[in-house]
Amino acid sequence: MTTPAHADTMEADTARLREMDARAAVIESTSRGSDGGQPTYEGLSGVVISASAICDVNGERGTLSYRGYDIGELACRATFEETAHLLWHGDLPSRQELDSLTARLTAERELNGAADLILSALPTHVEPMDALRTAVSSLTCNGTNGQDPGSMQEDQAICLVAKFPTIVARFYRRRHSLPPIAPRPDLSHAANFLYMVQGHEPTTLQAQTMDLAMLLMAEHGFNASTFAARVTAATLSDMYAAVTSAVGTLKGPLHGGANEQAMRMMLEIGEVANVAPYIDDALARKQRIMGFGHRVYRHSADPRAAYLRASLFDLCAESGDFHFYELATTIAEVVHAKKGLYPNVDFYAAPVLYLLGIPLELFVTVFAVSRVPGWTAHVMEQYANNKLIRPLSTYVGPENRVYCPIDDRGH
Ligand code: CMC
Numbered sequence: 001m002t003t004p005a006h007a008d009t010m011e012a013d014t015a016r017l018r019e020m021d022a023r024a025a026v027i028e029s030t031s032r033g034s035d036g037g038q039p040t041y042e043g044l045s046g047v048v049i050s051a052s053a054i055c056d057v058n059g060e061r062g063t064l065s066y067r068g069y070d071i072g073e074l075a076c077r078a079t080f081e082e083t084a085h086l087l088w089h090g091d092l093p094s095r096q097e098l099d100s101l102t103a104r105l106t107a108e109r110e111l112n113g114a115a116d117l118i119l120s121a122l123p124t125h126v127e128p129m130d131a132l133r134t135a136v137s138s139l140t141c142n143g144t145n146g147q148d149p150g151s152m153q154e155d156q157a158i159c160l161v162a163k164f165p166t167i168v169a170r171f172y173r174r175r176h177s178l179p180p181i182a183p184r185p186d187l188s189h190a191a192n193f194l195y196m197v198q199g200h201e202p203t204t205l206q207a208q209t210m211d212l213a214m215l216l217m218a219e220h221g222f223n224a225s226t227f228a229a230r231v232t233a234a235t236l237s238d239m240y241a242a243v244t245s246a247v248g249t250l251k252g253p254l255h256g257g258a259n260e261q262a263m264r265m266m267l268e269i270g271e272v273a274n275v276a277p278y279i280d281d282a283l284a285r286k287q288r289i290m291g292f293g294h295r296v297y298r299h300s301a302d303p304r305a306a307y308l309r310a311s312l313f314d315l316c317a318e319s320g321d322f323h324f325y326e327l328a329t330t331i332a333e334v335v336h337a338k339k340g341l342y343p344n345v346d347f348y349a350a351p352v353l354y355l356l357g358i359p360l361e362l363f364v365t366v367f368a369v370s371r372v373p374g375w376t377a378h379v380m381e382q383y384a385n386n387k388l389i390r391p392l393s394t395y396v397g398p399e400n401r402v403y404c405p406i407d408d409r410g411h
Contacts, residue, residue, distance in 0.1 A: 057221040062300025084373035108162035109183035114138040124175045131171040133247040140240040156239040157376035168365040169196035216304040219374030225250040229375045233382040234389040246375045260363035262291030263350035291347030301342040308348035315355045324351040
């Protein structure tokens, strides 16, 4: 099933995905020794670099909790806004605190002059993640007005969470010559995002599903983008700079970029009958199956995947068309049987976002919109107990070389 919004953007996506594939191939080859053997270094795998009270990602048990709440306690019960408060402050909000946070988020949704100006100046061939990264870095123009650091950090986190959806929706619509849609203060964070992208109000199920998907992606410990944010924050740079680093890191196909590629794969496979031959062929060519495998959940399923799989079922039930549920569950079974890999959060998020009508080109940005509460919580935690993050490397290059004047170099 390809919706008109998806069909419009698929051609433009192809060139971009080719570039992403090429980048992934380079990454793959450079992470291995010159003989193509095992990686020399393990990308900090298994290395604990800090203590954190925000999130527990337990790869052994296959569990995830935010501030001590198992993800199953929060999924389908808490909202994205409540979760943001939980991540920032350590406890779920009271009614009064939630009302206050919701009002502040709603008031901050519109873009300031600089971000708006930058988005309207960017050429439309720019990737949405690049537009997001560029616009986010301009939010620092808001100034700090001499506030105390604690309230300033919370204000900046609220500003970032509130404005991410508007930036993404504004640039997407401009890219497709569609008029901008102003944020609706009466809609939840998730529903308003869908509304600003699509121009119509989502159904209750769609709004709830988007909220759940965003909650599940809101935080995940020291993943690559959060780590990047903390490295930047640890130099005592500002929160906007830290989140800009995170956006740049999330973009890669081995991190946030996997959801889009997983969806592309499902569309390419097309029918349940094609699943086994497609996966056999991909594995024979040593290709990575996007949306499978995880650095931490190595021997257990990603706990977020089950909730997204259930959401996929619900969306299919609402439309009466179970094509993507059957296709996705079959792919998951086949990949597990053949390679022992479990689906990660990106795998089921992909058809969920697709059925919510999110254009493929925006998939990674949805991950970014969802992850801002987590990034900003980590930046605040880093500031609260800061130590510059500065690892070492083993030098393996040439030594004791002697300077040669340029005309004598012979090349
Ligand atoms: N498809 C095929 N083989 C895989 C995959 C996959 N998706 N993931 C891991 N493997 C294989 C890999 O080829 C290697 O096999 P061998 O030992 O025979 O060479 C083995 O499993 C270990 O892989 P690794 O790359 O050393 O493991 P890692 O911890 O560095 O990789 C990962 C984790 C997420 C980068 C990897 O599983 C992957 O590339 N997955 C596909 C991309 C993806 O879905 N990313 C989203 C991750 S979840 C969201 C997030 O947190 O960002």
